Amino acid sequence: MSLRRLHSEQPASFAFNAENMKRAEWWISKFPAGRQASAVIALLWIGQEQEGWVSKPMIESVAAQLSMPYIRVLEVATFYTMFNLHPVGTYQVQVCTTTPCWLRGSDDVVAACKKRIAPTPDTISADGKFSWMEVECLGACVNAPMLQIGKDFYEDLDGPKTEALIEALRKGETVKPGPQNGRHTSEPEGGAITLTDPQLYNGGYSRAEGKTGDAG
């Protein structure tokens, strides 16, 4: 993590679109009168969903909407690393590099990002579609290494798979989120090896009706 400062180039203005304004107002209405500042994180998040990153005009507009001093919103925006303070690509690739992912080869995933997106993190690729960044544990250690794009996890990666994923997205193809090595969720590769008896699931082991169980 490094110093979090506002980006050097800022847009001229910011405004929620009609739908997001409704969402923002819904969040504000959740808090009692005079406590609307509590909605600041939600509003910044909605703003980020709309624009991709948190800009100075967005901070000031949110502050005005919530009657907060600008500095209070800046504090929040710089505190939480989930807020991007710089422009990001259409696909923002967040690569987990925390210990489990690192042990399972996240270095290769990062190298793939460097090769296919940009040599440095937080840099938008030449075609404007991608940027990547390292993040801390995203909680999918069983499927390490993994990365997150938007709200989707892509798991069980390695270098080539990551490159393929990026290229597929670049071509506009849809890639199914989840494990990329064919396994189902966090089951063992090649399918489950325990609890495979279908009777576990079809009621075969349940007691016949009317019978009471013995003491056990």
Added chain:
Amino acid sequence: MATRKINVDGKEIEAEETLTLLQACEQAGAEVPRFCYHERLSVAGNCRMCLVEWVGAPKPQASCALQVKDIFPNKDGTPARINTNSPYVKKAREGVMEFLLINHPLDCPICDQGGECDLQDQAMGYGRAAFHRFNENKRAVEDKYMGPLIKTIMTRCIQCTRCVRFATEVAGVPDLGATGRGEDMEITTYLEKAFASELSGNAVDLCPVGALTSKPYAFNARPWELRKTESVDVMDAQGCNIRVDTRGREVMRVLPRVNEDVNEEWISDKTRHACDGLRYQRLDQPYVKKNGKLVPATWAEAFAAIAARVSATRPEKMAAIVGDLAAAEEIKALKDLMGSLGVTNLDCRQDGAKVGRGPRQSYLFNSTIAGVDAADVLVLIGANPRWEAPVLNARIRKGWLNGLKVAGVGVAMDQTYPVEDLGSDPSVLAKLTDGSHPFAQVLKDAKRPMLIVGPSVLARADGAAVLAAAAKLAGETGMIGPEGSASEGGWNGFNVMHSAASRVGALDLGFMSEKGVAGILDGASKGEIDFVWLLGADEFDMAKLGSAFVIYQGTHGDAGAHRADVILPGAAYTEKEGLYVNFEGRVQRGKRAAFPPGEAKDDWAILRALSDVLGKRLPYDDLGALRAAIIADAPHFAEEGTAPARPGADPAVWSAIGEAGAIDSAPLASGMRDFYMTNPIARASKTMAECSRIFVSGSAKMAAE
């Protein structure tokens, strides 16, 4: 109040439950080191330096964030045992100190805080001198711009957040904040704009390390080189208690002194930073005008020129005006000198304020400053306390935080707390009095309502009538209660706020006449008055003096000196012993911290010497005799340091305030246009000029109106 027994270092004490453990330990006589904790700010609990041992608790406890009511007794019923100096505590604090010093630079030799640094002092007690185990690089932080008064060296910051809390809570200007997190946390203003508060200098005092230091004072002096003189401020009429630090004959800086009844421990930026004005534009020798040009002269020549002029004119054609910074001593001496010459055209109200004729309560801040804490509704009438008395404004803000409701008639500027706008039409006063205004009900329901009449209101042509209307409002809405302070069950909510430090003292000594300054100037322009004595009076249009012979006795080459025919160099407030009466009527003593420059002399001594030349020798040869004469005139000058008792509902007093008369419909408003440029000393100050440029004439939002 509920109390609880605790045992601090073997000493059993009964502590109030509302106290923090840190305060309780201090009551028991234990000293607890701290960085982030401050009595007048909210508790942050982030520096961890105040760790103490609660015997039985699994970890050391941050005593600032633990309340006495949360401390339960031991199982056997004996009071909880708190250790503040056990080896366990020392080790814990050493650990904290080690962490603080990991990233703190070792630049004490070039740090302005050196010698008065909390971190330096406490590192003496809790630093691990014998070993260090941190060999990595220290973190470096970019310095931030915070305006013309605060210099930042942010690498030194230990993130106590005292400055952030001060800005948000006391100053009410939430410009400061902490951005980033963890190791990257930085204290900054929003995008490095200037910290736009009149109290910003106090953040420098609060900083326990050298991260925020005084910009004008940077690299000027070391604390141990300075001679400290406890004195009183004259930049506004609040009489803030200050400490003047001098090296040689130069005033290096001004710091606040704690006085709970007056300024707590804050002072305004003008009080703190106008002191460089004491070096520039000074009058250091007498001047006499010859052939239309002021030429240097000896005291004898200057006195001879005055004596010649006095004998050539008649007392009816003479006048004297007292300026805003004069001490009671010279006011008394000038009054006596003029009295012995038979002069009656005297006045101290340069701005033309229509006060001083009635009882003393008619021109005092009767609630007292501390009384603001007890009030529940406040009506500001054409006042702008943020500029006219910034430290009082911090008090009002504190009151607002505790539930004080503030409304304003003719209050244009943001006061750092919400002010319910009752319009600016003077007729609102009558409507509030007769109950036809919706806010009247609020006043009626209030237990201790108060009002503050601003200085600009009094200076209106109909000032006396507005004052009478305000007094009537006070009388009708229960602002005038029984005698005594709020804690004694009394109340007096009628307050007049002045902005000139000399005003109340001069009114107490009766330095006024029916004519007023306007009448004197009018006479001068018509030629009816041809001899005017200005005692540091610079705040009116000098062109109105016409062709009169003008004697300017003062400190700075300001408006008055430029117009003068004879200049007598006097002593500034840091250079003389003087009594000042603040707007509460509290007499306070200013002390000499340095000597006046060149041939300049104490003002009363100048008048005493001149009286000899004029053959009207004043009957006092030393300060003691002069003060005795003042006390003989106005006995309350003997009661230094206390505000007058608040007289109760005596109709004879409250009906005699102001004058009945028609009130003009012109809107009420404060007339102060530039907080940083209100007197000759401030106008000579480069620092104040810089502040004025940035905060008033600049694009900064606080520029009034």
